Structure formats: C-alpha cells, structure tokens
C-alpha cells in the first residue's frame with residue numbers, strides 16, 4: 406500500500422471528465438481512470454482533445470487503474486450523467502474503493518443519493534462537446550467546489566495547481582440549486598421547441614418562461630432557498646443571451662438519440678414539489694409534453 410496516496414481517479418471520461426483530466430495532466434498531476442467497460446488488454450484510455458480556441462487537437466491518454474488496488478487513490482472525480490450516478494457509487498463499493506476518500510461530483514440535475522462517502526459538489530459553466538473523433542472545449546466558463554473540501558489539504562493544493570481560478574464556495578448548495586433552476590427552464594424548453602438557447606428570449610416564450618421561473622421560486626422557498634422571481638428571470642435571460650448560439654445539452658442528447666437528464670431536472674423538481682405540497686403546473690405540462698415527444 407502506498408503511504409501517500411495522491412492519484413485522482415476519474416470515473417466518467419466523457420466531455421467534462423476529459424476537460425478535468427486535461428487540466429489535471431497539464432499541471433503534471435497523477436490521474437487514472439476507470440472506464441465503464443475496460444478493454445481486455447487496455448492500459449490507457451486515449452482521447453483527442455481540442456483546448457479552448459486552439460487550432461490543434463492533442464492526443465491525450467489516461468492510465469486505466471488496475472481495479473484490484475485502489476490504495477494509491479486519494480480522491481475520486483465523478484463526471485457521469487445524473488442517471489448513471491447511483492450505479493457508479495455501487496461500483497465504488499463493489500470494487501472496494503476506500504470509504505474515506507473524498508468524492509467530487511460534477512453532474513447537472515439532482516439525485517437523492519444515500520451514501521456515507523464524503524461527497525463534494527463541483528459546479529461548472531464550461532461548455533464541452535464530444536464526438537466520436539474529438540472532444541472540444543467550446544465555451545469558457547468557471548468552476549466552483551464545495552469549500553468543505555479544504556479539509557483535505559493535499560487534494561486542495563492539487564486543485565489550486567490544476568485549476569488556479571477554481572472558486573471554493575461556502576454555500577455550494579445554493580449555487581447548485583440556482584443552476585438546477587436555470588437548467589429546469591432552459592433545457593426542457595429548448596428540447597421540446599427544438600431551438601437554440603437564444604430563441605427562448607422571443608416574445609412567444611415570455612409567459613411560459615415567467616411561469617416556470619415563478620413556480621421554481623415557490624419550490625425554492627419551500628426548500629429554504631432565498632430566490633425571487635425577478636432575479637431568477639433576469640438570470641435565465643442572461644444565460645440565454647450569453648449562450649444564444651448554443652444548443653442545450655438536452656437538445657443535443659435528443660438529436661443524438663441519447664438518454665436525457667430530464668428526470669434529474671424537471672422530474673426531480675416535480676418529485677420535491679409533490680413531497681412539499683407545492684404546485685408546479687407549468688413544469689408538469691412541460692414534462693408531459695417532453696415525455697410525449699421523446700419518451701422511448
């Protein structure tokens with residue numbers, strides 16, 4: 406057993422996972438990955454990455470961990486879609502990843518997890534797209550992490566080295582909830598209307614946008630978050646404006662015939678609302694419309 410575990414284990418080497426791995430490796434920090442289904446003799450996971458505004462695509466590789474020895478792992482970074490999260494936690498247990506290792510979770514949407522592992526939320530506003538050939542860092546954003554992670558000193562030093570602009574947020578739950586609300590408006594609306602983010606600013610969506618926001622504010626208040634309709638509406642509009650030419654991740658998933666994160670977004674909001682006796686008729690109608698169009 407290694408005396409000073411210091412490797413980061415990446416689970417979910419997709420778009421966001423590759424961005425994290427690329428920055429971690431640029432800082433010359435050790436990282437390994439655990440693929441969903443390892444090739445029989447593969448020692449490395451290879452990916453082609455194009456950095457923000459770079460003309461060059463790099464071939465990058467992450468060593469694949471030998472799944473019988475996790476003693477060298479000091480932390481786990483999980484970058485899977487929300488619907489894969491529970492199975493990843495089950496897999497960490499089955500494989501015997503030590504229970505004291507901090508887990509950083511970077512998914513969008515919300516999932517009620519039952520785990521005793523120390524988990525820390527990571528919020529990112531970067532935009533990364535992935536095709537079979539190349540992963541591209543297309544939108545420059547910011548990253549926030551739960552400030553409690555600073556109890557883990559060596560990991561915190563590594564995070565500072567790899568992500569010099571990372572924000573350590575003492576109220577990450579509020580930030581996560583705010584992002585959740587933004588995603589609950591923009592993602593399903595762009596998906597059912599098959600439009601770019603900027604098109605949601607058109608007059609025809611004004612009332613639906615306002616209702617979606619105001620219902621989310623009622624739910625937020627029932628959950629103890631301090632949000633108001635005017636501020637959240639402005640935020641939604643700012644994001645639509647700043648990402649006007651972008652296709653939302655949910656619309657991209659629909660177009661590529663991939664599973665979406667609707668259950669961890671609108672589905673989660675409806676579930677919480679039902680538990681708390683809050684009415685979300687506009688979200689319920691949008692969820693119904695979404696499922697009618699796309700549920701397979």
Ligand SMILES: NC(=O)c1ccc[n+]([C@@H]2O[C@H](COP(=O)([O-])OP(=O)(O)OC[C@H]3O[C@@H](n4cnc5c(N)ncnc54)[C@H](OP(=O)(O)O)[C@@H]3O)[C@@H](O)[C@H]2O)c1
Pocket residue numbers: 416417418419420421422439440441442484485486487489492493496511512513514529530531532533534535654666
């Ligand atoms: N992309 C963005 O710009 C962006 C921005 C902000 C937030 N996010 C959020 O970040 C999360 C990840 O998104 P993404 O775009 O990176 O998704 P993605 O490209 O689909 O990557 C997810 C990766 O996780 C892998 N995976 C799933 N289950 C696994 C398991 N049990 N063990 C090992 N690997 C597993 C998938 O493998 P397969 O390839 O085999 O399915 C895939 O490589 C989502 O919640 C998303 O909403 C994304």
